[in-house]
Amino acid sequence: MLKIGVIGCGYASKNYHFPVIEAIDEVELAWVADVDADSARTIGSKYGVEWYTDPETAVEATPDVVHVNTPPFTHADLTVSALRAGAHVLVEKPMAMTEGECESMISVAEETGQKLSVVHNNLFFDPMEEVLDDVYAGEYGTIHSVRSFIGGAPNPDDIPGKDRSWVDESHGGPIGDRLPHPTYLVTHFFDDVSDPCVNVDLTDDGTLMGASVQVADGDRFGSIHVTERALPGKSIIITGSEKMAVVDLFNYSAVTYDTLDRSPFSMVLDNFGAAGQLTKGTVENAIDYARDVTSEGSKYPAPGHYNLIRRFVASIESDTPVPIDPSEGVKVVRVLDQIDRQARAQSETGQRAADEPSQLLHTATAPQIVL
Structure with a gap:
């Protein structure tokens, strides 16, 4: 059984990581760490494990896996x-703040022989996985267009256990904790996002409200x-030469x-087909949810x-590729950095949005693309 140490006892750990670790039979929680002693003590007591306020001391306990949240x-x-302490690492999104930091993380993983993966969890929702399986199997033909969207205000700061004070120091400011999601949903399909x-x-006042x-x-x-x-x-929305998928991750x-x-x-038949798929999916979701929440180890929180962590555990046990290669994290950070640069450039000139194509931040060779 793999022993997991978790660094960070905030919202993501409480609501996503700890419930999943508890639900998976192949792993157990070894310790938790947080610079906030009250948070670390509370979570440690709840799960009956050691707790630390110094992550450097915690990793010396040498778990098999560390989650960096x-x-x-x-x-x-x-x-x-x-990694240097001998643990495999699953790090929350975004992977880091700069491409250089990402590359150093990858270099140390290669040097130590430890596995490193990034939490791009929306790619592992059941309906998304089903679509991706068909994409990988070639059923969509050549993929020509991938479009992602996320809307609505961030979770309010007064949600219990939801400390968002750190976002001002991250990519995108107040919406920075959500920017990686629509980004990796698209960059996953691209080898090169350099331009x-x-x-x-x-x-x-220069606060980022949105990005395209x-x-x-x-x-x-x-x-x-x-x-x-x-x-x-x-x-x-994923559009190929043979097939198209519209995945609603919100629902x-x-x-x-x-x-x-x-x-x-044909369009009428498409509408009937879409209605049938939505009805079938809704019924299956309701049945699966009812069955899952009444059993021990629910994945629905x-x-x-749940799906990503299970696959990361399996990759360690069988020495197979990790579910999200760290190079995927580099691509996301590259795009987030460009968003930050554009926000700073427009803020310095007092613009709320770029009025002309020439005002968009891109290299001279990058095409202006409107989808």
Whole structure:
């Protein structure tokens, strides 16, 4: 049985990591660490494990795995310490603050022979996994377009256990804890995101309210959109030469379309097919939820984390590739850095949004792409 140490006893750990660790038979919680002694003591007492206020001391206890669930600007140092102590590491999103930090984390993982993966949990929601399985199997043909969206204001600061004081020091400020989600949903499909086109929406005081990012690789286009001004929602649309999927991660559903004939009759059939898929998915979700919450070890408090952590554990036990290669984390940080740079550039000129294509932050060779 793998022993897991968790650094950070905040909202993500309490609501996602600890419940999943408790639900998986192959692992057990070894210790917890947090710079806030009250938080560490409370969680340690709850689960009956050792607790620490110094992560460096904690990793010396040499668990098999360490989860790094702390503010992003602490990820690199904590991850490197855990890897050098002989632990495999699962680090929350975003992987780090800079590409250089990410590369150093990867270098130490390779040097020590330990596994390193990143929590891109929305890729592991059941409906998303089903679509991705079909994409990998070639059922979608050539992927030409991937579009993600997340809308609505961040979780309020007064949620019990939800300390968001750290976000001002992270990518994107107040919406920084959500920016990685729509980003990795798109960058997962791209090998190269070195030349993104970025536009941002700022308040008069320079607070980031939204961002739009376009990337391109040959005949594949990607579009990332996040805004506090829209209704709450989280979705991704994947369009291939043979099939298209609309995945609603907010409502845990997916609808696929594979009719190439766009006649009125075919479109009517598509609508009936979509209705049938939504009905079937809704019923299955309700049944699975009812069955799962009445059994020991429910995955529903954190379905994406549950599937991802199980796969990370399996990769350690069988010495197979990790569920999210750390290179995926590098791509996300690259895009987040460009969003920050564009926000700073517009804030310095007093702009709320770029008015002309030339004002978008991108290299001279990067195309202006509108999807």
